[in-house]
Amino acid sequence: xxPYKFLLLIAALLVALTFPSLTRSYVVYKCRKGNRALPKxxxxxxxxxxxxxxxxxxxxxxxxxxxxxxxxGFARAVLCxxxxxxxxxxxxxxxxxRIIGNEMLLIMLPIGILYRIVDGGISSLxxxxxxxxxxxxxxxxxxxxxxxxxxxxxxxxxxVKLSMVIALTVGFPGVMTFLGGMALAIVAYCVIGxxxxxxxxxxxxxxxxMIMAGLMLTLYLPVLSKVLELL
Numbered sequence: 001x002x003p004y005k006f007l008l009l010i011a012a013l014l015v016a017l018t019f020p021s022l023t024r025s026y027v028v029y030k031c032r033k034g035n036r037a038l039p040k041x042x043x044x045x046x047x048x049x050x051x052x053x054x055x056x057x058x059x060x061x062x063x064x065x066x067x068x069x070x071x072x073g074f075a076r077a078v079l080c081x082x083x084x085x086x087x088x089x090x091x092x093x094x095x096x097x098r099i100i101g102n103e104m105l106l107i108m109l110p111i112g113i114l115y116r117i118v119d120g121g122i123s124s125l126x127x128x129x130x131x132x133x134x135x136x137x138x139x140x141x142x143x144x145x146x147x148x149x150x151x152x153x154x155x156x157x158x159x160v161k162l163s164m165v166i167a168l169t170v171g172f173p174g175v176m177t178f179l180g181g182m183a184l185a186i187v188a189y190c191v192i193g194x195x196x197x198x199x200x201x202x203x204x205x206x207x208x209x210m211i212m213a214g215l216m217l218t219l220y221l222p223v224l225s226k227v228l229e230l231l
Contacts (some may be wrong), residue, residue, distance in 0.1 A: 004063065005063040005067075007062060007168075008059070008078070008081075009056070009059045009060065009063060009070065012055055012056070012059040012085075013055065013056055013059070014016075015054035015055070015085060016051060016056070016085065017045050017052065018135070019048070019051055019052075019085075019089060019092065020048050021091040023089060023093050023096070024041060025095060026089075026093055027039065027096045028102065029095055030093075030097060030099055030101060031097065036097065036220065039096050039201075047092070047125075051088040054087070054088055055084050055085055056179070058080065058081055058084035058216070058220070059081050059084070061078045061167065061220060061223055062077035062078070062081050062084075063077055063081075065223050066080065066220070066222070066223050072118055074087055075118045076119055079115045079118065080219050080220070082111060083111075083169075083215060083216070083219060084106075084216065086104065086107075086108055086212070087209075087212035087215065087216060089104065089207045090104055090162070090212060091206075091208045091209040091212055093208075094158075094207070094208035094209065095206055095207040095209075098156075098206055099158060100156070100158030100159065100161070100208050102160075102161070105161055105162060108169075109165050109166050109168070111166065111169075112165050112168050112169030113125070113128075113168060113169075115169050116128050116168065116169055116171050118231070119169060119171075122172050127171035127172035127173075128167065128168040128169075128171045128172070130171075130172040130175075131167035131168065131170065131171050131172040131174065131175035132167045132168060134176075134179075135163050135164050135166075135167040135175065136164070136176050138184075139159075139160050139163065141156050142155055149188065155207075156207065158208075159207045159208070159211060162180075162194075162208065162211050163178075163182075163211055166178055166211065166214070166215050166218075169215070170215070170218045172182045174218050177217065177218045178214040178215060178217070178218045179212075179214065179218075180214070181213055181214035181215075181218060182210050182211055182213065182214030182215075183197060183214075183215030185208045185210040185213035185214060186207075187210070189210060190204070193205070194228060
């Protein structure tokens with residue numbers, strides 16, 4: 001195996017180790033900017049360990065399984081690791097202050113467009129526009145439904161903007177896999193939350209983790225399919 005891949009794996013893990021302080025600094029910045037109360041810093045290391053494990057696992061799968069040896073395959077693998085980092089960062093921040101920052105989205109957007117071109121060529125950007133329309137329609141209907149049932153929109157604009165960026169990233173029909181993965185993640189979270197009494201039927205919860213789960217499923221589905229075939 002190529003030594004540079006191990007160096008990239010180590011680099012990814014080292015970046016992941018900075019996330020606790022990086023996310024905390026970003027949370028402090030957003031709270032000061034929005035004149036919000038600063039949430040208490042999480043004292044346990046379990047979430048940090050999970051985040052590092054997620055980045056490490058995605059790096060291993062991307063570099064040693066997803067990469068097919070071509071320049072395009074390598075670029076796709078590296079970009080998938082970057083998206084795993086975005087997933088961990090965004091989910092952590094959202095768990096603190098229920099915000100999906102525009103700063104993160106502005107960085108994700110060009111990287112997402114680059115991924116779409118690398119994965120499917122420039123012509124696949126047309127599929128990204130179709131995927132964007134699918135997201136707008138889906139979330140628009142969801143907002144109308146929750147407004148009618150509960151009297152509130154029920155979906156944050158940060159969730160919508162993140163999903164739009166992801167739509168441009170995964171294109172069409174990848175957006176359908178993304179929506180399915182996100183829906184499964186929401187159902188699993190709600191079922192576990194209700195059974196453990198962490199959630200009530202009227203509870204609101206941060207959506208970034210579920211949205212990012214849909215993205216990760218879409219990006220790594222080809223690898224998962226190969227594993228299932230071997231089983």
